[in-house]
Amino acid sequence: MEIITDAKMRELLKVYFILGSTNCTQDPLEVMHQAIEGGITLFQYREKGTGALLGEDKYKLAQAIQKLCQQHQIPFIVNDDVDLALSLNADGVHIGQEDESAAAVREKIGNKILGVSVHTREQAYEAIQQGADYLGLGPVFSTTTKEDAKAAAGTALIQTLRKEGLTIPLVGIGGITAENAPLVMAAGADGVSVITAISLADSVIHSTQKLCQAVYG
Ligand SMILES: Nc1nc(C(F)(F)F)ncc1COP(=O)(O)OP(=O)(O)O
Numbered sequence: 001m002e003i004i005t006d007a008k009m010r011e012l013l014k015v016y017f018i019l020g021s022t023n024c025t026q027d028p029l030e031v032m033h034q035a036i037e038g039g040i041t042l043f044q045y046r047e048k049g050t051g052a053l054l055g056e057d058k059y060k061l062a063q064a065i066q067k068l069c070q071q072h073q074i075p076f077i078v079n080d081d082v083d084l085a086l087s088l089n090a091d092g093v094h095i096g097q098e099d100e101s102a103a104a105v106r107e108k109i110g111n112k113i114l115g116v117s118v119h120t121r122e123q124a125y126e127a128i129q130q131g132a133d134y135l136g137l138g139p140v141f142s143t144t145t146k147e148d149a150k151a152a153a154g155t156a157l158i159q160t161l162r163k164e165g166l167t168i169p170l171v172g173i174g175g176i177t178a179e180n181a182p183l184v185m186a187a188g189a190d191g192v193s194v195i196t197a198i199s200l201a202d203s204v205i206h207s208t209q210k211l212c213q214a215v216y217g
């Protein structure tokens with residue numbers, strides 16, 4: 001497959017849902033069904049933190065969610081675990097600053113989608129140089145989902161990178177809801193990435209629809 005274009009990547013980043021078994025109280029597959037119905041554009045499997053599944057259980061859940069995504073043409077990205085991504089033939093991988101280098105991951109995954117989390121402009125330029133297809137910037141607002149998250153940074157870095165003429169697809173992450181998503185888009189992000197706003201919503205489908213409206217304006 002060919003490397004994804006920036007234009008296609010920007011479309012996919014609009015409402016980027018991230019989920020692992022620890023982020024929801026109901027069945028993850030039921031949450032996925034409703035989130036897909038509600039209009040998510042991209043999905044990341046992030047099985048991490050206290051109580052996360054391991055080994056065969058992790059693989060089985062990933063496989064089941066990937067199948068659902070494939071049935072609805074939603075690309076399936078794996079967080080951190082490059083070997084899991086390769087064994088599932090996932091559509092891509094997302095890595096952070098504590099994971100192996102973007103260049104090393106690019107080497108392993110070929111033309112699959114490669115996303116990198118960055119917190120500074122230096123990390124952004126480095127990630128681009130090493131072949132990232134999109135950058136995750138955050139946490140924009142405070143979050144309790146990621147146990148080792150940094151302090152909320154607002155949208156300053158998104159604005160700075162756009163002011164400097166950076167055109168790489170960007171997605172904001174961290175404490176984003178339908179209420180504050182417009183701020184993230186106005187700052188220059190191509191989309192928003194959420195976990196709790198969807199995974200723990202009273203109505204997953206309704207919350208996803210509200211996020212889509214907030215992003216598409
Ligand atoms: N998982 C993520 N996905 C995104 C995305 F851009 F996809 F929205 N941005 C940022 C992160 C955070 O990635 P990382 O810093 O490695 O921490 P963790 O592995 O705990 O998620």
Ligand SMILES: [Mg+2]
Pocket residue numbers: 079080094095096097099
């Ligand atoms: Mg990571």
